[in-house]
Amino acid sequence: MTSRVYKSILLLASIVIVNSCDAWTIGTEPKYIESIVVAFYEYDSAEAVLTKSVDDYGYIQRYDISIDYQINRIVKYDTSSEKDILWFKSKCDKYGDNHYNQNIVDKNTPTYSCTIPDINAIHVTSEEDFDNDHPKGVFIDDCFDIYYKDLKNIIESDYSILSSRVNTTPLNTITKDDMSMLTSSTAAKIVAEPLEINGSMIGNGGYFSLFGLKATKLPTGPSVQHLTIEFTTEYGNTISCPIAFDFSQSILARQK
DSSP states (O other), rough: HHHHHHHHHHHHHHHHHHSTTTOOTTTTTTTTTSEEEEEEEESSSOOEEEEEOOTSSOOOOEEEEEEEEOOOOOETTTOOOOHHHHHHHHHHHHTOOOOOOOETTOOOOOOOOHHHHHSSEEEEEEEEOOTBOOTTTTTOOOGGGEEEESHHHHTTTTTTTSSOOEEEEEGGGGTTTTTTTTTTTSSSSSOOSSEEEEEEEEEEEGGEEEEEEOSSSSOSSSSSEEEEEEETTTTTTTEEEEEEEEEGGGGHHHHH
């Protein structure tokens, strides 16, 4: 009888440990994670890069703007720093990503990286007159669509959906809530050398795309517009990305 009670107590204790919020590693047991985000990629600057592709006949198939960033810090769920663990969990709690409870050792378990800081607002201006309604220096946000990937649909579905969401929407309708819990896409910028951060080698120099912009209107002014894409982040900083954009090369011009 005593032996049975003892075994029951041990079994109950093991269940409590495995399902606790801090059940990262239990001896030789599998690792469990409470969030679908396993790493936060932090940036403090960005640059605008042309995303251009042509078909076999030389016709332009894509001519957009990618806002690319280089990782300057990575915080993972299994960091050895107590300070970073608390920081990681605070971010997951902010997004409500704290009850995934999946076996991280299982290679079929979907996990993601999340890009931080979140974006508060995005605006585009030009050094040239765009058209009669958009003289130089005013916002031309209504002349672009923005496209980006986020993970919010996963949390909203309570993990019943486990794939990231691709969004395309008019830039002038974007909100602060829209631009949170972003996940990275492939950068337009190409770098041969990898970037080493905390002993990990990140390909393409650690560059990823934060979001992209696609022209939805053509200027009546100069076809080449010197744009500045400027956005503010939750950290309170403003990042400016200048670029010369030839609207005559856009898909929109070909469809005219």
